[in-house]
Amino acid sequence: DSGVTQTPKHLITATGQRVTLRCSPRSGDLSVYWYQQSLDQGLQFLIQYYNGEERAKGNILERFSAQQFPDLHSELNLSSLELGDSALYFCASSARDRGLDYNEQFFGPGTRLTVL
Amino acid sequence: GDSVTQMEGPVTLSEEAFLTINCTYTATGYPSLFWYVQYPGEGLQLLLKATKADDKGSNKGFEATYRKETTSFHLEKGSVQVSDSAVYFCALSDRRGSQGNLIFGKGTKLSVKP
Numbered sequence: 001d002s003g004v005t006q007t008p009k010h011l012i013t014a015t016g017q018r019v020t021l022r023c024s025p026r027s028g029d030l031s032v033y034w035y036q037q038s039l040d041q042g043l044q045f046l047i048q049y050y051n052g053e054e055r056a057k058g059n060i061l062e063r064f065s066a067q068q069f070p071d072l073h074s075e076l077n078l079s080s081l082e083l084g085d086s087a088l089y090f091c092a093s094s095a096r097d098r099g100l101d102y103n104e105q106f107f108g109p110g111t112r113l114t115v116l
Numbered sequence: 117g118d119s120v121t122q123m124e125g126p127v128t129l130s131e132e133a134f135l136t137i138n139c140t141y142t143a144t145g146y147p148s149l150f151w152y153v154q155y156p157g158e159g160l161q162l163l164l165k166a167t168k169a170d171d172k173g174s175n176k177g178f179e180a181t182y183r184k185e186t187t188s189f190h191l192e193k194g195s196v197q198v199s200d201s202a203v204y205f206c207a208l209s210d211r212r213g214s215q216g217n218l219i220f221g222k223g224t225k226l227s228v229k230p
Contacts, residue, residue: 002159002161004159033217033218035218042220042221042222042223043205043220043222043223044220045217045218045219048217056216056217058217090159090160092160092218104162104165105162105218106162107152107159107160107161108159109157109158109159110159
């Protein structure tokens with residue numbers, strides 16, 4: 001158990017709908033990362049938040065948005081869903097910047113989104 | 117931009133066979149390198165890491181050496197077990213303190229038969 005929790009585990013919805021995925025980082029971790037894992041694109045970085053602020057953006061569509069709340073949990077909002085958005089969405093967290101020269105991220109179990 | 121290329125799977129081996137999964141990277145700076153493992157139905161777990169050239173990461177019998185001259189980080193294990201069946205991802209993190217995001221290869225599925 002990584003200490004990162006994600007809800008829901010599975011989500012089935014229809015095209016055009018909007019969903020919210022939730023992530024709670026490990027206790028004390030300030031950074032949250034969102035990744036999308038699909039068969040054709042592999043694992044892709046979407047967005048990172050650090051202590052409530054957006055830190056980095058990857059291949060995130062404009063229909064997608066995220067935020068990190070004062071209690072450090074994060075939500076990923078996906079709107080106007082398309083069939084191609086079906087994927088496994090992972091959240092990861094890492095500790096506050098301690099001046100380490102590497103970035104160990106701890107991953108949650110993922111949310112499997114199916115768009116019909 | 118930065119990228120990671122790893123060998124296509126699936127890889128099927130018999131128990132106690134030797135494993136190599138190739139990984140090469142392209143990066144502008146001096147990245148940290150990682151191998152993550154994903155067991156069926158689970159999230160990713162860090163298997164091992166290396167932060168500078170010639171570093172060797174090791175864990176659970178797996179090893180990988182950071183080779184700057186060949187921009188490689190190949191994963192090896194001398195004797196695989198059925199329990200090693202999983203998908204293995206090579207990844208890099210650019211060195212922006214400890215907060216850089218991870219860039220992953222496409223993953224290599226390993227199946228070990230008894």
